[in-house]
């Protein structure tokens with residue numbers, strides 16, 4: 002039986018171009034001969050916006066729907082007003098394709114020197130809600146440009162949206178050896194949204210008696226990420242808290258250059274999208290300094306999502322081996338070459 006993958010590629014801005022090239026290199030190297038890989042690159046991001054004023058036209062959104070998955074690099078550029086590309090491209094994709102499960106694994110690979118003493122055993126996954134919270138764009142400003150200016154950014158939390166991501170997180174926790182799920186919110190202050198999250202978390206938990214649960218306020222969670230990261234297994238949280246916590250998680254597991262993510266549409270109605278957690282890093286763009294490992298691990302997540310489990314495991318093993326042996330600084334393409342050689346060999 003011949004198999005095929007139709008992949009949409011959005012390198013985007015800054016280092017996105019460089020790291021995606023390495024991700025594709027490793028993808029081509031890991032796929033068996035009988036798998037036909039078809040990629041289509043979409044030229045979206047700062048350059049396109051400057052040329053046409055477009056961020057993600059509906060026609061391209063429609064074309065993207067036809068792919069099995071999307072690989073995205075990074076979005077954002079200092080020459081474009083803040084928010085134009087993030088909202089008009091990255092969030093538009095997440096919302097249009099109902100990527101309500103934003104999956105962000107964090108693991109301290111053996112040999113990686115993180116900032117924490119004693120090389121703690123860090124291996125957890127943050128299930129970040131991806132389509133609600135304060136990211137929905139429900140806000141505006143009044144009396145703009147005057148000393149009396151008022152701005153609102155209202156957090157949207159629906160029972161439907163919370164329940165589906167909480168259910169996803171329970172299922173993931175149930176499937177992992179430690180079977181532990183932590184809800185992170187701030188329900189002592191954000192009482193309306195926080196209690197809705199907690200009530201749903203507790204109710205759904207009754208269906209998962211084997212999953213041990215706990216609750217942390219987000220500020221306490223930041224402390225435990227640094228002082229006791231090994232206590233976490235699966236974390237479920239809202240869009241904003243998840244965005245911030247996963248950067249902290251990256252910092253304690255070797256840096257943002259190693260942090261992979263998947264924007265999952267669990268029902269498969271739309272293509273899921275995989276991207277490094279990091280942004281476009283314009284300060285180092287074009288210099289071959291970016292670490293492509295986060296993108297390569299995101300390619301691994303993509304393959305796992307599409308059912309190529311053995312290939313995903315080969316990528317994870319190649320990254321683990323590469324990280325364990327790292328000594329001298331290498332360029333973006335040297336790291337990509339090394340990982341491609343490992344997965345192929």
Ligand code: GGG
Nearest residue numbers: 074075076276277278279280
């Ligand atoms: N790699 C994707 C990227 O460029 N992320 C930057 C960003 O603005 N992220 C916001 C978010 O993940 O919600």
